[in-house]
Amino acid sequence: MSDIVKSLLSTAAGRIKPSPIREMFHLIRKPGMISFAGGMPDPDIFPVEQFHLGADILLEEGRDVLQYGVTEGYAPLKDFLSRWTAPKMGKEPSMDEILITSGSSQVADLMTRALLDPGDWIVCEETSFLGNTINMYNQGANFLTIPCDKDGMIVEQLPEKLSQAKSEGKKVKFIYTIPNFHNPLGCTMSLERRQALVKIAQEEGVMILEDDPYGCVRFEGEDLPTLYSLDDLGVVMYAGSFSKILAPGTRVGWAIGPKDLIRTMTVFKQGVDTCTSVVAQALVYKYCQSGNLDAFLPKIVDHYRRKRDAMEDAFKKYLPLEEVEYVTPHGGFFYWVTTPNILAEELFKRALEKKVAFVCGAPFFPNGGGEHSFRMCFTFASPEDTDRGIKALGETMREILGESKG
Numbered sequence: 001m002s003d004i005v006k007s008l009l010s011t012a013a014g015r016i017k018p019s020p021i022r023e024m025f026h027l028i029r030k031p032g033m034i035s036f037a038g039g040m041p042d043p044d045i046f047p048v049e050q051f052h053l054g055a056d057i058l059l060e061e062g063r064d065v066l067q068y069g070v071t072e073g074y075a076p077l078k079d080f081l082s083r084w085t086a087p088k089m090g091k092e093p094s095m096d097e098i099l100i101t102s103g104s105s106q107v108a109d110l111m112t113r114a115l116l117d118p119g120d121w122i123v124c125e126e127t128s129f130l131g132n133t134i135n136m137y138n139q140g141a142n143f144l145t146i147p148c149d150k151d152g153m154i155v156e157q158l159p160e161k162l163s164q165a166k167s168e169g170k171k172v173k174f175i176y177t178i179p180n181f182h183n184p185l186g187c188t189m190s191l192e193r194r195q196a197l198v199k200i201a202q203e204e205g206v207m208i209l210e211d212d213p214y215g216c217v218r219f220e221g222e223d224l225p226t227l228y229s230l231d232d233l234g235v236v237m238y239a240g241s242f243s244k245i246l247a248p249g250t251r252v253g254w255a256i257g258p259k260d261l262i263r264t265m266t267v268f269k270q271g272v273d274t275c276t277s278v279v280a281q282a283l284v285y286k287y288c289q290s291g292n293l294d295a296f297l298p299k300i301v302d303h304y305r306r307k308r309d310a311m312e313d314a315f316k317k318y319l320p321l322e323e324v325e326y327v328t329p330h331g332g333f334f335y336w337v338t339t340p341n342i343l344a345e346e347l348f349k350r351a352l353e354k355k356v357a358f359v360c361g362a363p364f365f366p367n368g369g370g371e372h373s374f375r376m377c378f379t380f381a382s383p384e385d386t387d388r389g390i391k392a393l394g395e396t397m398r399e400i401l402g403e404s405k406g
């Protein structure tokens, strides 16, 4: 960096951190690498032809679609989302309760801009989606973290942590949670904890950001109610996304929440990117409106269920199971694997030499921890690569265990 640029950087730029996972990507993207690292959908399941058929909208409505759009979002898509999300939301959200965003990560960005002053606090799961928490950190957030078990955030610990924070003069603005098929932990919050979480937020006067990109990717069991549907006081902002149920390249997501906060976030968005690409919104709308979203979703879920099963079969076939802990995820994209006698960093270094990549656990724990855990994405690699990659991981684990005993 030049001296001139250095001397001009803002205070915020002085403290920003890159995402360790994004930074890892050039390491991982080598030819021949079997990657369980990024949380990427399988491109084989992208509905390319059906998406392409919707492109006629550019001929039919090109003069509108190619123009600047309103910041609030493309009205036909908002109207579709109001109806499509109603069963999950417990009502048809009104147009002023919906904001179309550039991916659901923008919901987190705009909510942080709208609520946070530098130095304020956010509650989140002890390990969380770094893409969002790093952005929050870069905007000046501090974090209170609550650990998780297989039923998600241990909400029972929240009241004490909140009251302690209050007594120390810390201003907690919102609770950021991923209740369904958590990234990176794979766990899902139980109904009792959902109810308790909403009640606590209402009583304490803090907001909740319900981040739900994986909610529709459920392999078994019943859907649990959204936090949004359990709230009657307007404390929940719901973030949805087309990234995992259609394609992340669309960069179309949405926020559903109390209209005053949606309005404030909309004003921030005006200055961030004017509006989400109208071309992308119109193409997504055409795809959804033609019935493709509902027709394809079961196929996508089925496809990923088979991939999850292939990964677990390979775990059972190749890993030293007495040395490995994991919980089968009921949906989403990830296994969270713990190896009490193996450092994930060591496994990672050796696995890379065999052209196998995953994400180490430690970067998910900014305050330390996670050294013996790692995240495995099961959606991206082909079944053959999954088998070969996990065979290599199993061999590497045995090598390391053998050396530590010998």
Ligand SMILES: Cc1ncc(COP(=O)(O)O)c(C=O)c1O
Pocket: 039, 102, 103, 104, 105, 106, 129, 131, 132, 178, 183, 211, 212, 213, 240, 241, 242, 243, 248, 252, 253
């Ligand atoms: C928990 C979580 N939230 C948000 C996102 C970002 O989604 P989008 O592509 O809609 O911005 C991801 C992507 O991996 C995620 O795992």
